[in-house]
Amino acid sequence: MNARNIYDLLLQPFKPWLTGHDFEAIDPWIEVGGEGLPEIARFLRDQDELAFDMLHCVTAVDYFEPDEKKAAKVQWQPYLELIYHLSSTKRRHRLVLKVKLPRWKDDRPGELPEVPSVSGVWSTADWHEREVFDLMGVRFLGHPDPRRILCPEDWEGHPLRKDYQMPTEYHGIQTR
Amino acid sequence: MQAERAQSDTVEFDVRTDEMLINMGPQHPSTHGVLRVVLRTDGEVVSEVTPHIGYLHRSAEKIAEKLTVRQYLPYTDRLDYLAAMNMNLGWALTVEKLLGRRVSEKTRHLRVIIAELNRIASHLVAAGCFGLDLGSFTPFMWTFREREKIVDLFEEICGARLTYSYLLPGGVTAGPPDGWFGRCEAFLDQFDPVIDELHALLTSNAIFIKRTADVGVLPPEMAIDYGCTGPVLRASGVDWDLRRDGEPICTEMYDGYTWQVIAPTGGRYPDDHPYPPVPPEAVVGDSWHRFFVRMLEVVQSMYLIRQGIEKYSADDGELDKPIKIKEKLPKGEAYLETEAPKGQMGFMIVGDGSAVPWRVRIRSSSFCNISPLPELCRGVLIADMPAILASLDIVLGEIDR
Numbered sequence: 243m244n245a246r247n248i249y250d251l252l253l254q255p256f257k258p259w260l261t262g263h264d265f266e267a268i269d270p271w272i273e274v275g276g277e278g279l280p281e282i283a284r285f286l287r288d289q290d291e292l293a294f295d296m297l298h299c300v301t302a303v304d305y306f307e308p309d310e311k312k313a314a315k316v317q318w319q320p321y322l323e324l325i326y327h328l329s330s331t332k333r334r335h336r337l338v339l340k341v342k343l344p345r346w347k348d349d350r351p352g353e354l355p356e357v358p359s360v361s362g363v364w365s366t367a368d369w370h371e372r373e374v375f376d377l378m379g380v381r382f383l384g385h386p387d388p389r390r391i392l393c394p395e396d397w398e399g400h401p402l403r404k405d406y407q408m409p410t411e412y413h414g415i416q417t418r
Numbered sequence: 419m420q421a422e423r424a425q426s427d428t429v430e431f432d433v434r435t436d437e438m439l440i441n442m443g444p445q446h447p448s449t450h451g452v453l454r455v456v457l458r459t460d461g462e463v464v465s466e467v468t469p470h471i472g473y474l475h476r477s478a479e480k481i482a483e484k485l486t487v488r489q490y491l492p493y494t495d496r497l498d499y500l501a502a503m504n505m506n507l508g509w510a511l512t513v514e515k516l517l518g519r520r521v522s523e524k525t526r527h528l529r530v531i532i533a534e535l536n537r538i539a540s541h542l543v544a545a546g547c548f549g550l551d552l553g554s555f556t557p558f559m560w561t562f563r564e565r566e567k568i569v570d571l572f573e574e575i576c577g578a579r580l581t582y583s584y585l586l587p588g589g590v591t592a593g594p595p596d597g598w599f600g601r602c603e604a605f606l607d608q609f610d611p612v613i614d615e616l617h618a619l620l621t622s623n624a625i626f627i628k629r630t631a632d633v634g635v636l637p638p639e640m641a642i643d644y645g646c647t648g649p650v651l652r653a654s655g656v657d658w659d660l661r662r663d664g665e666p667i668c669t670e671m672y673d674g675y676t677w678q679v680i681a682p683t684g685g686r687y688p689d690d691h692p693y694p695p696v697p698p699e700a701v702v703g704d705s706w707h708r709f710f711v712r713m714l715e716v717v718q719s720m721y722l723i724r725q726g727i728e729k730y731s732a733d734d735g736e737l738d739k740p741i742k743i744k745e746k747l748p749k750g751e752a753y754l755e756t757e758a759p760k761g762q763m764g765f766m767i768v769g770d771g772s773a774v775p776w777r778v779r780i781r782s783s784s785f786c787n788i789s790p791l792p793e794l795c796r797g798v799l800i801a802d803m804p805a806i807l808a809s810l811d812i813v814l815g816e817i818d819r
Contacts, residue, residue, distance in 0.1 A: 268515065268752045295642050298755065299781040303768055327753055327764070327781070331642055331658055336665075338753070366645035369789045377479070392472040392818060401480055402777075 243335045245270035248292065256282055261342065271325075271338035276357040279341060283363040286328065286337070294337065297364035298327040300371055302378040306345060306404040320345050322355060322380065343380065345403075359385040377402040437465070440800070444473050451814025455791075455807075457800065464803055467795040469788060474818035482778035487513045487587060487767065488743050490778070495581035497763075497780065498816040500543050503536035503572070504758040506585040512765040513587035513741070515667050516752035524735040525589050526671050531602070531726040532575075532585060534719040538609075539568040540759035541649075541712040541719075544811040548709055549620055551808035552629050557619050564612055567605050574598060587745075589738030599727045606720055613716065614693075621710060622694035630706040631699035634794045634806035638703065644793075645786035648761030650810055652681040653711040654703040660757035668756055675725050680714040682707060687714065705809035712811070744773040753779075760784055760811055780819050784812040 246265050249272055253260065259278030264271055274282050286294040306320040307313040326339040347353040354375075359382035361367040371382040372391040379400030382388060390397060399406055411417060443454035452473035458466035478497065482490050487509075494509040495502040507529060514520065521529070542561040549557030569579045575594050576584040584590065620626045636646065638654040651658055659679040661672050678688050682702050691714065700706045747769030755764035761783025770776040787810050794806050 268750055296645060298645060298762070299753070299764055299766070299779070301766065301779040301781075303751075303777045325753075325766070325779075327766075331656060334663060364645070365640075365643045366786060366789070369785065390472075392475045394472070401477065 243291065243333060245272060245337060248272065248286075248335075248337055251289070251292065252282065252285070255285065262340075269336075269338045271340050273340040273342060276324075276341045276343060280358045280360055280363065282339075283326075283360045286339075287363055291333070293330045293332040294328040295331055296329050297360070297366040297370075298329060299325075300327075300360075300367055300374055301325050302374050302380060302402075304345070304378065304402065304404045308405045322378065324357060324374070324380065326360070354379050354381040356381045356383050358383050361385055376400070379403060436460075442803075444470075451812070451817075453788075453807075453812075453814055453817075455803075457795075457803065459800060462799050462801075464795050464798055464800055467792045467803070469791055471785075471788075471814070471817050474814045476819065478819040479778050479780060482775055484774065486744055486773040487747065487775060488741060488745065490775075491586060492581065492583045495583055496815055497782070497819060498540075498758060498760060498784070498813045499580055500813055501536050501540040501759045502580065502582045503532050503585060504540075504756070505763065506583060507533050508754070508756040508758060508763045509765055510585050510587040511667055511756055512752055512754040512767055515665075515754050516747060516750065516767050516769055517587075517741070517745070518748075519588065519741075520667075520670070521589055521738045522735050524730060524733045525738045527726050527730040527733060528590065528593065528737065529585060530671060530675065531723050531730065532572075534722045534726070535568055535571065535602070537719045537759045538716050539565045541716050542568075544712055544759075544808075545616060545620065545709065548805075548808045548811075549626075551804040552626065554625075557616065560612075560616065560619065564609060567609075571598070571602055571605065574601075586740035588741035591740060593737050599731065602723065603727060606723060609720070613713070617693050617713065621713060622697075627697045627699060627706060629802075629805050630709060630809065631697055631704055632701050633705045633798065633802045634809060635701050636703045636790060636794060640790060640793065641703070644790040646761070646790065647783050647786065648757070648759070649711045649715065650708055650761060650787045652679070653707040655682050655684070657681040657683050660755060660762055664757065665754060667754065672722075674729070675722055677718045677721050680711050680718060682711070691717070705805050708809040708811070746771065746773050747775060753781075755781065758783060760813065760816070761787055763816075782816045782819060784810075784814075785817045788812045788817060 249263055256278055259275040261275055262273035286292050303323045305318055307316050322343040322345055324341040329336045341357060343355040343357060347355050357380060359371055361371060371385055374380050375388060376390040376393050377400055409417060438459050440457040440459055444452045454470040456468045457464050478493055481493060494505040497505045542565045546558040546561030572582055573579050576582045636654050638656050641651050641654040657679055660668050662679055749769055749771050751768040753766040755762040763783050764781030766779035767775045768777040795803050
């Protein structure tokens with residue numbers, strides 16, 4: 243089943259939450275609203291003809307140009323994009339699910355954007371969402387164990403953000 | 419096992435045992451890299467396991483945002499350093515997917531030979547370390563002796579023994595030296611009988627079976643739910659291998675090759691093989707099966723290499739040259755998973771029209787394979803925990819990135 247058929251199946255129950263799609267991309271994707279994510283995820287997993295039983299990867303991309311000269315040229319407004327790579331071992335098809343988020347909640351710098359966790363649907367999401375929180379700074383609501391995973395627990399900032407500044411020292415250790 | 423444990427619980431009912439936290443690592447000798455595991459134990463029984471990772475975090479994804487895709491290749495070596503060629507291949511194929519390129523037939527056959535050789539090397543380390551983690555030293559020496567011969571072959575082909583940077587996006591800078599394929603075949607010929615020795619040493623060894631059979635059983639549903647891939651998933655009876663079931667760019671590489679995916683579907687292995695039978699104690703998805711799947715995969719890799727050498731020699735085409743150092747990437751993103759020895763290794767590249775990627779994501783197979791560890795280790799004996807960890811065959815360089 244290709245992304246277009248999957249989109250048609252999702253259209254009936256979740257029309258207000260489907261915010262975009264691209265079926266011609268190298269990896270065809272469907273964009274959904276964050277608030278509908280757990281329900282859509284459950285639907286994708288449990289519907290027999292979809293049967294997306296495996297979540298391969300959860301990741302995020304920061305679309306923010308820190309260089310002011312270059313920022314004037316880019317067309318997009320800054321945002322974060324969550325990407326979920328799914329596949330089905332039963333039906334042997336793949337899908338990319340995307341969620342668009344603001345870089346900061348309510349545009350207040352320092353307030354992390356929030357999205358519901360899908361760790362209750364696929365256990366893979368548990369560690370992957372911790373990693374996205376750690377490195378990209380997204381808060382996953384309802385996550386059972388929302389700790390950092392790769393960086394030390396007292397690390398400040400989220401290193402994969404484009405405007406991240408490396409601290410000059412950490413516990414008395416010079417970092418640069 | 420469960421029944422035995424319940425009985426011993428009742429016998430020792432009035433012996434009071436307190437819960438104790440035991441810290442394993444970050445430099446425990448029976449861990450595969452710098453992993454720290456905190457065990458909550460009640461006597462000899464583990465009630466809870468918390469893995470702590472990140473000690474080897476080197477910001478591999480952030481570094482990729484500063485380099486062109488060809489410059490980044492050496493960093494992929496340092497992910498799973500026991501299968502650096504497969505990491506190179508995964509990266510190369512992802513770049514090619516984004517650029518919309520395909521390599522020539524001759525390059526494709528060379529890639530199969532190299533990738534499968536490295537798969538054998540990686541599985542040998544897995545088997546050897548498995549023995550080491552269970553307290554026997556001989557398998558480690560024997561498997562490393564054989565791995566050394568593969569490493570020598572790689573040294574001849576690219577000059578490096580661990581971090582090869584050989585399979586570049588687009589092709590290779592130089593083909594194998596004269597006589598290399600002869601030496602490769604000579605290695606395979608002498609390796610054939612060694613496999614039997616390794617089976618005699620571990621597979622049918624009574625102590626090994628006792629330590630691994632019915633230990634750390636990973637049911638297929640749980641394996642899929644946790645995103646486990648590679649031999650870990652196949653040992654749970656799921657017939658899934660990206661070399662056969664993956665995206666076209668992966669499967670095209672193996673077009674025309676005959677081989678089998680090793681998975682004990684329905685409790686049975688696909689072929690009649692000359693190796694020891696499955697012991698009656700073993701349950702599909704346990705540590706013993708994870709070991710055995712790897713041992714049988716080594717034989718399949720040998721078939722593939724022999725076919726590859728034949729096809730490579732018969733092809734009169736040219737080897738492709740790699741892409742330019744500052745090759746421009748198109749706008750858009752490509753995600754690709756390839757079948758690395760330890761599981762499905764995924765790379766995602768987001769291109770923005772320049773030569774440097776906007777964002778690179780590395781989906782690590784070991785990262786997912788180790789994540790069910792807390793579930794697998796609940797209620798096992800402390801001594802079983804290294805056995806389970808060894809059977810998952812993780813590499814921390816890849817987990818922490």
